[in-house]
Amino acid sequence: MATLDADATLRAELYDRRMREMDRGDSELYAALARDAEGPALELACGTGRIYLDALAEGCDVDGFDRSAEMLAFLRERAAERGIEPSVWRADMTDFAVDREYELAYCPFNAVQHLLTIENQLDALRNVYDALAPGGRFVFDVFVPSFELIAETYGEWRTESVELREVPYKFRTRTRITDEVEQQFTVENELYDPDGSRVVAESHRLKMLPKREVELLARRSPFEEWTVRGGFETIEADATIEDGDSVQVWTLRKRA
Template sequence: MARDGYRGTAARFYDVHAREFDRDGAAFYRRLASDADGPALELACGTGRVYLDLLRSGVDVDGLDRSADALSVLRENVDADGRSPTVWQADMTDFAVDREYALVYCPFNAVQHALTVGDQLALFRCVSDALAPGGRFVFDVFVPSFEVICEEYGDWETKSVRFDGEPHEFRTRTRIVDEVEQRFEVTNELRDADGNHLFEESFPLALLPKPHVGLLARLSPFDDWHVDGGFGGEPIADGDETQVWTLETAE
């Protein structure tokens, strides 16, 4: 189980292929951070898919991630164009900062790595402590779909990809691992053309339906919150695939 995030070859592979999994979220968070009235902090910044675009455009943005290897890849990417990132290794359920942020954001389901209610509330408290008065915490998680879970979970999905200039086979599988605790696991594997395993990593995550996140918000230090059904700002409705939450502190 990869409790410390992507490691080694997996971090480099994620850096190359992460944009394939984007659901319009990267552009959404870039707009938010660019428009924020103060600095921004990205949770689970990884290899810099969102973070580096903001840094290169002059946004005052910091980042944290629990994967030391992912942050190493981010710094290598920055070295290529001479930028100076402010990123550090930390768990988003247990971190502290020495400045106040106008915006804290967490893209691409990463909040779901907080597995327990205790972890989730700790994350919300850490973010609240990091925000300036009137600051916002914005994140997205998917809407659990019974149809997708029943029809697709448990099966391996295999596709051919190019990595380091050579053809590889990438396999991924999502499966429910604890029905009572509402947890699932994503396993990723990469093999080269000769069938050699380059990495296999599994990540446990929490299913977070809208009522659950709403209760977390009520128990958190935040003063106001709302949820949209995607990145376009429309109220969430049946059939939406993405929950975009905005939690706000008082002025």
């Protein structure tokens, strides 16, 4: 099993803690989809296993991959603590292949927004399409860009206290627009130990994806059907998205 150095473990543990504390309500939806799938499921960008490990513990036939080796190593450690055996590997959404057909593929928590170019976005959709069995579906979520939220909070550092391994740290994060033309933004995270030394510094660049842009990508992809709803409560065919919704949950289906 891969092991992590101290800094990598700290980064992975910080990420895992923050994702779990957000309680977005998405884990229940994705776990239910995996339970109800009539065949195996695949989680893209599974990270430290916030959703993946619970689905696996419930007996779901689910595989996963992530491009971060440190996140996967942390996931495997957590799985060992729970006595479950994960089937995960390192790969990128834009360049992956599988040796089985999946009834369901899903990608939680805005992860597709890390795909910055149209070419990368379409490559990922083609790869997912090829991984699905006939009639299979791909479910993912992205946020609805809010001009009010951007105006009020972007560009400002937010600071909070966080305890990791019984040690108090100061965590701060900032989101800012870094390319107005391409509608890209950067999330910066920093962690400081009790002595004030910065022990983690990372940044992630992402792409805004309003509804119409996602629909255009779906139209250019191999998928034949797609729907979108505004929340994690359900993905029934008649569900809708409306002004004021903060989340887009997309379902792309491969024709049977």
